[in-house]
Amino acid sequence: MGRKPPTNFAMPPVLRSKLVAPDFVPIFQEEYRVLRPRAPMPPISVRFRRFTSLNTTIRLREGQIFVSLSDLLEGAPESVIRAIAHILLAKLYKKSIEPVHNARYKRFAASAAVTRQTELIRGARGRKRYFGPEGRFYHLEEVFESLNQRFFGGLMGRPELTWSEHHARRSLGHYDAAHNTIVVSRVFDRPSSPRYAIEYLLFHEMLHLKHPVRMRGLRRCVHSREFKAEERQFPQLKEAMAFIKRL
Numbered sequence: 012m013g014r015k016p017p018t019n020f021a022m023p024p025v026l027r028s029k030l031v032a033p034d035f036v037p038i039f040q041e042e043y044r045v046l047r048p049r050a051p052m053p054p055i056s057v058r059f060r061r062f063t064s065l066n067t068t069i070r071l072r073e074g075q076i077f078v079s080l081s082d083l084l085e086g087a088p089e090s091v092i093r094a095i096a097h098i099l100l101a102k103l104y105k106k107s108i109e110p111v112h113n114a115r116y117k118r119f120a121a122s123a124a125v126t127r128q129t130e131l132i133r134g135a136r137g138r139k140r141y142f143g144p145e146g147r148f149y150h151l152e153e154v155f156e157s158l159n160q161r162f163f164g165g166l167m168g169r170p171e172l173t174w175s176e177h178h179a180r181r182s183l184g185h186y187d188a189a190h191n192t193i194v195v196s197r198v199f200d201r202p203s204s205p206r207y208a209i210e211y212l213l214f215h216e217m218l219h220l221k222h223p224v225r226m227r228g229l230r231r232c233v234h235s236r237e238f239k240a241e242e243r244q245f246p247q248l249k250e251a252m253a254f255i256k257r258l
């Protein structure tokens with residue numbers, strides 16, 4: 012099933028496609044209104060780009076505002092996005108930056124979690140190695156395509172799929188949005204591991220692609236109600252959970 016030869020490869024250092032962030036546009040519009048109460052509202056587009064730092068850019072071109080936010084900000088609280096919107100727009104229109112926004116952004120940037128995530132992603136982008144989808148017993152692309160047919164009508168675009176380097180038990184699988192890659196622990200790649208276990212794990216990660224992290228107020232919503240309802244459609248959910256518990 013569409014086997015790709017490389018079993019050992021690093022992600023190419025190209026910028027991944029930009030993600031549009033329509034949810035953030037109203038925040039920019041509101042901050043624009045605060046800074047320029049009477050000026051006409053220009054069209055604003057906000058996108059995420061893969062940056063290895065918290066870089067953000069703002070440009071005014073032919074009456075339109077283009078904002079690029081680091082994808083490290085994808086899960087940031089709304090107050091932080093608002094602070095960034097204010098700072099960028101104030102710079103663009105040469106207005107003074109409100110200290111409260113400045114402080115909020117600086118606090119966020121300095122917070123341990125962000126620092127760690129920045130380091131992790133920087134490290135991952137610099138030297139992360141991927142081990143490819145072909146295991147000793149299971150081929151992740153084959154499992155993905157069969158789940159794609161069964162649960163997604165074959166419509167889900169296939170991300171990079173790779174086995175983890177080690178037989179990790181703490182992280183059994185995760186979807187790395189920055190690299191559009193699903194990583195699955197090698198503990199599932201052995202004959203004692205039933206097919207429904209790897210299927211369940213991959214299915215869960217595929218649902219993360221289908222239901223991206225959303226903001227509910229100030230909270231990140233990772234496993235939404237819709238996510239969980241869809242997850243329950245997996246026929247051997249109980250067996251898979253029991254198997255994972257025993258690992």
Ligand SMILES: [Zn+2]
Pocket residue numbers: 215219234
């Ligand atoms: Zn999850």
